[in-house]
Amino acid sequence: MFDNPIETISFFDSMIGLLRKECKHGWTINTDLTQIENVTTDSIMYLIALMRNIRVLCGGVLFRGNYPKDPKMKSLFGKVGFYRYIRSSVSDFQPDSRFIQIKSGESVNLKEASKICDFAKSAGIIDVKCKKIYTILAELMQNTCNYAYTKEDVFEHNWYVYAEDSGDTVKFVFLDTGNGIPTTVRKNFIEILSRMIFPINEDSKLILSALEGAFRTQTKEEHRGKGLPQIYDYYKIGFIENLKIISGKGYCVFNENTYAKNRIFDLSSEFQGSLFSWDVRKERVSKCV
Amino acid sequence: MCIKLNIAEEFTTTPGIRYRKDSDYSGEEFREVLLYPAYLRAIRENKRLYIDIDGGYGYATSFLEEAFGGLVRVEGVDANKLLSILEIKSEDEQEWIEKIKGYIKDANKKKR
Numbered sequence: 160m161f162d163n164p165i166e167t168i169s170f171f172d173s174m175i176g177l178l179r180k181e182c183k184h185g186w187t188i189n190t191d192l193t194q195i196e197n198v199t200t201d202s203i204m205y206l207i208a209l210m211r212n213i214r215v216l217c218g219g220v221l222f223r224g225n226y227p228k229d230p231k232m233k234s235l236f237g238k239v240g241f242y243r244y245i246r247s248s249v250s251d252f253q254p255d256s257r258f259i260q261i262k263s264g265e266s267v268n269l270k271e272a273s274k275i276c277d278f279a280k281s282a283g284i285i286d287v288k289c290k291k292i293y294t295i296l297a298e299l300m301q302n303t304c305n306y307a308y309t310k311e312d313v314f315e316h317n318w319y320v321y322a323e324d325s326g327d328t329v330k331f332v333f334l335d336t337g338n339g340i341p342t343t344v345r346k347n348f349i350e351i352l353s354r355m356i357f358p359i360n361e362d363s364k365l366i367l368s369a370l371e372g373a374f375r376t377q378t379k380e381e382h383r384g385k386g387l388p389q390i391y392d393y394y395k396i397g398f399i400e401n402l403k404i405i406s407g408k409g410y411c412v413f414n415e416n417t418y419a420k421n422r423i424f425d426l427s428s429e430f431q432g433s434l435f436s437w438d439v440r441k442e443r444v445s446k447c448v
Numbered sequence: 449m450c451i452k453l454n455i456a457e458e459f460t461t462t463p464g465i466r467y468r469k470d471s472d473y474s475g476e477e478f479r480e481v482l483l484y485p486a487y488l489r490a491i492r493e494n495k496r497l498y499i500d501i502d503g504g505y506g507y508a509t510s511f512l513e514e515a516f517g518g519l520v521r522v523e524g525v526d527a528n529k530l531l532s533i534l535e536i537k538s539e540d541e542q543e544w545i546e547k548i549k550g551y552i553k554d555a556n557k558k559k560r
Contacts, residue, residue, distance in 0.1 A: 266470070266471070267464060267465050267470055267471035269462040269463070269464055269471060269472070269473070269505070270462055272462070272505070273461070273462045273505045276505050276506070286540065287540055287541065289505070289506070290505065290506035290507075290540060290541055291506065292506070293505040293506030293507075294506045294507060294508060294509070297463075297464075297465060297506070297507070297508035297511075298508055298509065298510075300465075301465045301466075301470070301471075301508060301510060304470060305470070385509040385510070385513065386508070386509060386510070389509050
């Protein structure tokens with residue numbers, strides 16, 4: 160998703176559009192995965208979320224699926240737990256200790272967050288950093304439940320999370336398919352936006368402003384809205400690396416602690432929801448000679 | 449002499465978010481059930497209030513804000529009195545100590 164956002168989001172957009180238009184109650188939808196040669200876990204996660212949402216939207220829809228011919232891709236779909244979400248003849252894959260299968264929930268579930276922290280700890284992340292991971296997951300779950308959806312939404316109010324031991328780092332991905340940060344900011348902070356000398360129009364800049372805490376000090380409830388700035392602080396002080404966010408049309412990738420190296424721009428297509436990804440580096444423990 | 453409260457041992461190792469309605473072990477619940485009574489006892493007995501925040505998985509900002517900022521904002525505690533008797537212990541996440549004090553001061557500013 161982050162490497163090839165335009166093509167990936169366009170594909171999912173067309174899928175959502177087609178299913179919204181054509182999908183009927185009682186349909187069985189076959190997801191043909193045989194030709195997939197390259198996919199990242201965030202896209203699998205998004206596919207799962209969309210399938211669940213289509214089920215809710217159309218009612219009584221059954222998803223079936225096969226698996227990619229490519230052995231690596233087949234293995235990836237199994238390891239991240241894709242086949243738990245669809246009706247499939249594909250037998251369960253053996254659990255891989257380097258992966259946490261995609262988890263989902265509809266309310267703040269800190270027990271689940273603690274299990275992910277346990278996984279990170281077992282992968283070699285030191286305790287102090289695990290606490291930051293817990294904080295991040297708590298903030299994102301909270302945002303999903305408080306801001307990401309509205310009562311009018313027909314989609315399920317779910318979050319999805321995934322973690323993977325990638326060697327030197329542990330990688331985390333968090334997704335919700337709600338309204339997205341830019342829409343939420345526009346809706347809740349219209350007064351602040353209208354007072355700006357140079358109003359922010361771009362989704363990516365709205366995300367950046369939310370991360371920098373622009374919308375926390377001027378609200379009626381100024382004790383709130385500290386979650387995203389906390390996550391950004393962890394990035395700035397180096398507790399997390401490669402912080403990446405797609406929300407609405409906004410695309411933000413923070414690779415370095417300098418603005419010049421960051422990539423912050425608007426996409427041509429809109430992502431339905433918010434996707435976060437970040438890495439936590441394992442400590443190198445020096446060996447006694 | 450002080451009144452001691454260890455969040456991980458006496459409340460939970462998996463603290464939730466701000467309100468009871470949104471999660472288990474919320475900041476609101478912690479404040480109402482343990483923190484505010486401990487504060488009142490410390491005042492009554494003229495002791496310091498010592499809170500150990502280590503030992504758990506971590507915290508959401510909203511948990512700590514609602515617990516400590518909420519003492520001032522919701523329970524009407526005098527912020528200066530609270531800050532004068534409060535001692536936060538954290539070796540794992542020392543940055544929370546200053547943030548908690550900041551939440552108390554911010555809540556006080558808003559109260560005025």
